[in-house]
Amino acid sequence: MQDRLFIILQYLLPQHLLSRAAGGLANCTWPWVKNPFITWFVKRYQVDMRQAVEPEPTAYACFNDFFTRALTPDARPLDPASDSVLSPADGVISQLGAIEHGRIFQAKGQSYSVQELVGGNTEHARLFQGGQFATVYLSPRDYHRVHMPLGGTLREMIYVPGDLFSVNRVTAENVPRLFSRNERVVCIFDTPAGPMGLVLVGAMIVASVETVWAGLVAPHRRQLHARDYNEAAPSLDRGAEMGRFKLGSTVIVLFGPDKADWDKGLGAGDFVQMGQKLGKQR
Numbered sequence: 001m002q003d004r005l006f007i008i009l010q011y012l013l014p015q016h017l018l019s020r021a022a023g024g025l026a027n028c029t030w031p032w033v034k035n036p037f038i039t040w041f042v043k044r045y046q047v048d049m050r051q052a053v054e055p056e057p058t059a060y061a062c063f064n065d066f067f068t069r070a071l072t073p074d075a076r077p078l079d080p081a082s083d084s085v086l087s088p089a090d091g092v093i094s095q096l097g098a099i100e101h102g103r104i105f106q107a108k109g110q111s112y113s114v115q116e117l118v119g120g121n122t123e124h125a126r127l128f129q130g131g132q133f134a135t136v137y138l139s140p141r142d143y144h145r146v147h148m149p150l151g152g153t154l155r156e157m158i159y160v161p162g163d164l165f166s167v168n169r170v171t172a173e174n175v176p177r178l179f180s181r182n183e184r185v186v187c188i189f190d191t192p193a194g195p196m197g198l199v200l201v202g203a204m205i206v207a208s209v210e211t212v213w214a215g216l217v218a219p220h221r222r223q224l225h226a227r228d229y230n231e232a233a234p235s236l237d238r239g240a241e242m243g244r245f246k247l248g249s250t251v252i253v254l255f256g257p258d259k260a261d262w263d264k265g266l267g268a269g270d271f272v273q274m275g276q277k278l279g280k281q282r
Helices: 004-011 015-026 033-045 063-067 122-128 169-174
Strands: 084-086 092-099 102-105 109-112 132-137 145-147 152-160 184-191 196-199 209-213 225-227 239-247 250-255 260-262 278-279
Touching: 004 169, 015 063, 033 063, 084 196, 092 102, 092 250, 102 132, 109 196, 122 196, 122 250, 132 278, 184 209, 184 239, 184 250, 196 239
Parallel strands: none
Antiparallel strands: 084 278, 092 132, 102 109, 132 250, 145 239, 152 184, 152 225, 184 196, 196 250, 209 239, 260 278
């Protein structure tokens, strides 16, 4: 009953208004606002600050700076194998596996099309038909910067407007096509394993998504927007930061057919850290 009420409220609440209001609060620099909020958050979610470059929570200028805090260089070592596919973030594996018949498994009884996920473009969807996907959910306590599973050169970035449902397990099991209906940023890279998609999915009270090359990705008008990167295309090394979430959400990794295999020991519910091996290139 409680889960059902949680889902119903998400349909009824003004998702974008609440999320933008949360963003304003998270950017507040008044010490009497941000310090108690950060202190409560650290205690509530048992955030380990020992690996942060700045370990004192209230030293951050605002909650968003604390939430997207940098870690010390040795906090997340990269898997040494040159052919390994790295986890893009700290989090829990929601699902991973094959993209079958153009659809990605979301949760029991739920799936969505890869074409809808990438913004409706058939050519983009064709890159990943019959390939592999991995969905990583970043909980509130996690490190919230997203890194490159493989080195690559950006081909295109697509902002796709949408809803802002929560992306936790309960919502994933009960909201059809959750990840392909939420607001998201789709980044397509050319890598040694062929095209790779990184989809940064927004969620309830996620104030914004940023990339290292474009900064804040939040168009004033909520319309689909695609940008090709040609001569000015940024190239990022394996393990390099590519973006970040201001409040927690989900990142989805996509590969084309016969390009990558996930480790057989990994499955839904497993905790992973950025830089950990998720699988390997073929």
